[in-house]
Amino acid sequence: MSDINELHPLELEAPRFGIKKPPARFDKQGTRDDGERVKTALDSFVRDFSRTTAAYMEACVHCGQCAEACHFYVTTRDPRYTPIWKLEPFKQAYSREAGPFAWLFRTFNLKPAVTIGELEEWQELIYDSCTLCGRCTMICPMGIDIAALVGLARHGMFQAGLVPHELWAVAQRAEREGSPLGATPKVLKERIEWLADEHDVEIALDQAKADILVTLSSIEIMKYPRSIVAVAKILNHMGASWTLSSDGYEATNFGMLSGHTQWQRDISVKMIEAAIACGAKTLILPECGHAYGALRWEGANVYGRPLPFSVLHISEFLAENVKNGRIRLEKVDKSLTFHDPCQVSRRGGATQAPRDVLAALGVELREMPSTGDMNWCCGGGGGVVTIHRADPLRYKAFEIKMRQVEDTRAEVLATTCSNCRQTFDDGQAHYKWDKRMHSLLELVADNLAA
Amino acid sequence: MALVPVPGGHASLATTMEAMKIDFLEFARGPALWVSLAILLTGSAWRTWRIFRLKGKPDFSEPRSTRLAAGAIGTVLSRMIPKREFRDSTTLATSNAYIYHIGLAIVVFGYPPHIIFIERLTGIAWPPLPAALVYFAVAATFVSLLIWLPFGKLAHAFLVFISRGMTGAAFARRGART
Numbered sequence: 001m002s003d004i005n006e007l008h009p010l011e012l013e014a015p016r017f018g019i020k021k022p023p024a025r026f027d028k029q030g031t032r033d034d035g036e037r038v039k040t041a042l043d044s045f046v047r048d049f050s051r052t053t054a055a056y057m058e059a060c061v062h063c064g065q066c067a068e069a070c071h072f073y074v075t076t077r078d079p080r081y082t083p084i085w086k087l088e089p090f091k092q093a094y095s096r097e098a099g100p101f102a103w104l105f106r107t108f109n110l111k112p113a114v115t116i117g118e119l120e121e122w123q124e125l126i127y128d129s130c131t132l133c134g135r136c137t138m139i140c141p142m143g144i145d146i147a148a149l150v151g152l153a154r155h156g157m158f159q160a161g162l163v164p165h166e167l168w169a170v171a172q173r174a175e176r177e178g179s180p181l182g183a184t185p186k187v188l189k190e191r192i193e194w195l196a197d198e199h200d201v202e203i204a205l206d207q208a209k210a211d212i213l214v215t216l217s218s219i220e221i222m223k224y225p226r227s228i229v230a231v232a233k234i235l236n237h238m239g240a241s242w243t244l245s246s247d248g249y250e251a252t253n254f255g256m257l258s259g260h261t262q263w264q265r266d267i268s269v270k271m272i273e274a275a276i277a278c279g280a281k282t283l284i285l286p287e288c289g290h291a292y293g294a295l296r297w298e299g300a301n302v303y304g305r306p307l308p309f310s311v312l313h314i315s316e317f318l319a320e321n322v323k324n325g326r327i328r329l330e331k332v333d334k335s336l337t338f339h340d341p342c343q344v345s346r347r348g349g350a351t352q353a354p355r356d357v358l359a360a361l362g363v364e365l366r367e368m369p370s371t372g373d374m375n376w377c378c379g380g381g382g383g384v385v386t387i388h389r390a391d392p393l394r395y396k397a398f399e400i401k402m403r404q405v406e407d408t409r410a411e412v413l414a415t416t417c418s419n420c421r422q423t424f425d426d427g428q429a430h431y432k433w434d435k436r437m438h439s440l441l442e443l444v445a446d447n448l449a450a
Numbered sequence: 451m452a453l454v455p456v457p458g459g460h461a462s463l464a465t466t467m468e469a470m471k472i473d474f475l476e477f478a479r480g481p482a483l484w485v486s487l488a489i490l491l492t493g494s495a496w497r498t499w500r501i502f503r504l505k506g507k508p509d510f511s512e513p514r515s516t517r518l519a520a521g522a523i524g525t526v527l528s529r530m531i532p533k534r535e536f537r538d539s540t541t542l543a544t545s546n547a548y549i550y551h552i553g554l555a556i557v558v559f560g561y562p563p564h565i566i567f568i569e570r571l572t573g574i575a576w577p578p579l580p581a582a583l584v585y586f587a588v589a590a591t592f593v594s595l596l597i598w599l600p601f602g603k604l605a606h607a608f609l610v611f612i613s614r615g616m617t618g619a620a621f622a623r624r625g626a627r628t
Contacts, residue, residue, distance in 0.1 A: 100500035
């Protein structure tokens with residue numbers, strides 16, 4: 001009871017009894033009137049109705065099975081978190097504006113028109129309570145890719161200025177400064193000089209020509225800089241021709257996560273042009289899940305033509321080179337459990353790569369139940385970890401992960417995504433948990449054979 | 451349905467009813483059937499066309515596999531059985547649906563009168579399934595429905611009287627309207 005009293009204190013002096021209004025559940029950008037916001041969102045929704053989207057919109061049979069696949073539903077049992085329900089305004093827009101029976105839906109009001117109040121309410125469902133992890137896509141008996149639809153619905157929400165404040169702010173900062181976390185080219189250069197000096201390792205920056213362009217996640221640059229040392233050590237160990245580039249190093253894509261298609265393109269094109277400029281044959285993406293989705297699977301599409309180089313997640317690059325013998329490793333005599341980043345495994349198709357690396361390290365891999373491309377998300381993907389008001393919900397979802405990890409009784413916990421890693425670090429601190437997340441990349445770098 | 455005048459005398463109730471039955475049967479077998487079939491086909495074609503007339507998005511990303519048709523067919527087939535990880539929440543609903551759909555398919559497409567009906571419409575016929583199998587399918591479908599009835603939404607068959615009645619009684623006590 002005392003919790004409730006503190007959260008919502010009674011205002012006994014007020015003209016009528018009541019409780020303080022809970023914190024606002026939605027944010028707004030800009031000063032446009034509401035009618036214009038709704039119209040902008042609808043126009044954007046309609047632009048996103050392609051052949052695939054339409055097939056999905058038509059196919060849903062409202063069976064509700066997707067709920068059981070979602071970590072937010074499973075840990076709260078709140079029916080609002082049923083994945084397909086998060087798309088209700090998107091579906092309304094489709095039925096009334098673009099569907100085969102649009103005139104019927106409008107004439108008889110079979111689906112109500114989208115309103116500003118509804119979009120405000122749905123902001124939480126489209127952003128706070130969806131990590132775009134796509135587990136719901138795997139359960140849908142009609143095969144609807146629900147996560148992809150949530151990604152599309154975010155486009156209209158951004159256009160209408162209805163994005164959670166923190167996510168909007170980091171996306172805006174990434175567009176303005178080139179990094180969502182202040183890792184500007186100047187900061188990167190200083191970090192690299194410091195790391196090279198501190199760890200006595202050569203870190204190639206702005207080489208005119210190189211076979212491999214390495215890209216990074218801001219989270220690594222600012223929070224886990226040892227990852228940069230690790231990648232440098234490994235590439236030097238292989239004797240590879242590689243470089244980082246001040247013109248295109250940032251691989252996180254908050255344009256994509258927040259729903260701004262032009263910003264998404266800007267971020268991807270920087271890396272693409274940097275790779276072309278140095279004549280790279282391979283672009284390596286960092287330990288980051290959504291960066292893989294953004295460049296590996298969407299990069300060429302936002303660029304408008306095939307890329308003249310191959311794009312690999314760092315775990316794929318490591319797997320390829322432990323197999324061909326260019327990376328030689330010491331054995332690690334420990335048990336380990338691996339957390340799959342959704343965008344690399346389930347949504348990216350590179351589920352096997354990290355396991356090949358772990359096999360080469362000789363660890364005893366203890367898989368969690370429901371693993372690989374059926375893994376449970378850490379709860380922080382899709383930009384959710386940036387949204388502060390979503391913290392209580394995210395911590396609930398994280399409980400699944402803690403339980404899974406505990407059940408394996410493995411000595412080491414590793415992943416290959418710095419966003420998952422910071423979500424785990426935050427969850428660890430919140431729950432005062434004694435398990436620490438490690439990086440697959442750093443594990444490899446620490447165990448290179450002499 | 452209009453009364454059918456019987457020529458040369460007043461109609462007895464029985465003959466009028468008989469005439470109405472034939473009249474209605476002819477209507478159901480004739481115009482009603484053709485109109486409903488036409489709506490079925492054009493409606494489905496319209497809904498499909500409205501999907502495929504929209505633009506598809508070209509994908510320029512380097513494919514990991516080019517066996518896309520195999521992927522499409524593979525998922526169509528693999529989704530017939532829920533993944534192991536989801537069995538806890540899906541097994542009951544899925545098995546029920548299987549019994550019901552297979553039973554219905556056997557009855558609709560395997561029972562001789564239905565095949566004759568379809569042949570009359572389309573000229574296409576096929577050998578019927580053994581009567582024993584059809585009767586078994588009817589039994590399985592209905593038995594599964596009967597077994598399921600007390601546990602699922604079908605229980606409205608008896609619950610509807612209880613819940614409506616309770617509200618009715620409680621409001622009646624206060625003189626309020628339901």
